[in-house]
Amino acid sequence: MKVFTACLGSETNTFSPILCGRDAFEGNFYAAPGKHPDHPTLYSGPMMALRRRVRESNWEVVEGLSTFATTGGIVTRPVYEEYRDAILAQLTAALPVDFVALGLHGAMVADGYEDCEGDLLGRVRAIVGPKVRVGAELDLHCNLTQAMVDYADVLVPYKESPHIDVLERGEELIQILADAAIGKVKPVMSVFDCRMVTSSPTTREPMKSFVARMQALEGKDGVLSVSLVHCFALNDVPDMGYKVIVVTDDRKVAGDALAKCLGHEIYRMRREIGMTFLSVEEAIGRALVAPKGPVVLADGADNSGGGAASDSTWFIRALRARGIRDACVGPLWDPIAVRMCFAAGEGGSFDLRFGAKMNANSGEPIDARVKVTRLLPEAWQSFGDARDPMGDTAAIEVDGIAVVLNTLRTQAFGVDLFTNLGVDPTKRKIVVVKSHNHFFAAFSKIATEVHRTTAPGPLPLDYSKVPYKRLKRPIWPLDPDPLGLD
Ligand SMILES: [Zn+2]
Secondary structure (H helix, E strand, O other): OEEEEEEEEOOEOOOOOOOEOHHHHHOOEEEOOOOOOOOOOOOOHHHHHHHHHHHHOOOEEEEEEEEEOOOEOOEOHHHHHHHHHHHHHHHHHHOOOOEEEEEEOOOOOEOOEOOHHHHHHHHHHHHHOOOOEEEEEEOOOOOOOHHHHHHOOEEEEOOOOOOOOHHHHHHHHHHHHHHHHOOOOOEEEEEEEOOEOOOOOOOOOOHHHHHHHHHHHOOOOOEEEEEEEOOOOOOOOOOOOOEEEEEEEOOHHHHHHHHHHHHHHHHHOOOOOOOOOEOHHHHHHHHHHOOOOOEEEEEHHHOHHHOOOOOOOHHHHHHHHOOOOOEEEEEEEOHHHHHHHHHHOOOOEEEEEEOOOOOHHHOOOEEEEEEEEEEEEEEEEEEOOEEEEEEEEEEEEEOOEEEEEEOOOOOOOOOHHHHOOOOOHHHOOEEEEOOOOOOHHHHOOOOOEEEEEOOOOOOOOOHHHOOOOOOOOOOEOOOOOOOOOO
16 A cells, blocks of 8 residues: 655634744744654644554555644745645655545635635645545644535544544544545545534533544444534634534435534534633632632633734733732743843843733733743643644743743643743642643643633634624524524
8 A cells, every 4th residue: 555645734813913934834843755753743643643554564655745834824825835836746756646645724724725725635636536545634623615525535624622633533534545445435525514603622511422422423334434623713714614524435315414413413502512701800710719729711812723922911910910929821922032031041030021012902011020930942842642842932930920931832732831841830829821722631630620711812702703704604603593493
């Protein structure tokens, strides 16, 4: 079996002011063909599953380019075209192959390309022809288009949010493609458009049970894979929204019926599966009355994972105003402040202005006497089994509050974003994380309570108020009952 694989991705917040150019990719994750490290990354589920096959059997796998950017604004046109064309040239050089398996996001928009994944999959299909199987693992926050469905044989998004199942879904994709390549199965996709948008972590009910239900349907009655696309709500494209994908072994009619049945189920639960949010003051108030810490407060409106700068100061300001000393905050993106901390050195105390540089709703910068407690060049944090780079990083102490400043814009994934810098969040009463949802898998293990908040920020969490221009209507909650099932 000979296979080609590559990874290319970015989650595009079309409302973000932060353009996504070469630095956004190469500064975040970039591996030349064949140079992807041994540890898994967010888009390398298929590649890791293929490496396992190479170790255990006589498969030949050609690994192309792997690169992906932290969520930001529109990808610049020359950069998208260069990476896309590089992957296509690597595929062409690898021919003939039995199948192609890509690691993509599914909500990447570039200047001139509203559906990058549809564009890429279409060009892959044109190169390999109709008979070679083509598939991709997608982020659960993808915005599925008809082009993606038409050009691929199999699409497998993550089932979990936070995304703890990147490797399992990679295995699922490769198994289906491998079976299809030898004619054991004939995968056919059925898609149901739920006409709704919300944000629904799968760590809570009723979503947790829905994920279990999808998995229980797999492997019988010709059902190969079942998944729910949660969409990325700040990606203003016509096809944004929740969708069900059912992959069957050549049972299109049954697959369509199952997708519709599951889609109606989710639609009927749409008011229950979203999250509730506290204001900054409410969240700090709840933390203060908690008998025991750490209480984790998620600053989702400043989540770099959604395209925000991750530099707002609302929480730090509110904590200092109340004289709270027993807290830590991170990661706060401020490359200039980090340079100053490196100049001061570990143990150095100096007057620093930090935070709130990028956005009108990031608040005001903090001016304070700070102490540099730890410096870490090229720091990283854990995200499940993967490593997320944070760039050069400094821990500072300001009036008893520990703040982790970083140079590579990213969100809070792992508790080690603090512990690698000598800050023990389990010893703090309040832990503020710049993240909307992905912090949860790691931080819920140490937290006595977790609260999601709506500090001011560039990521509106009430989707009914987002000024969409391209989104296809009707869609809930902008429209009350698009499927007419109420
Ligand atoms: Zn995602």
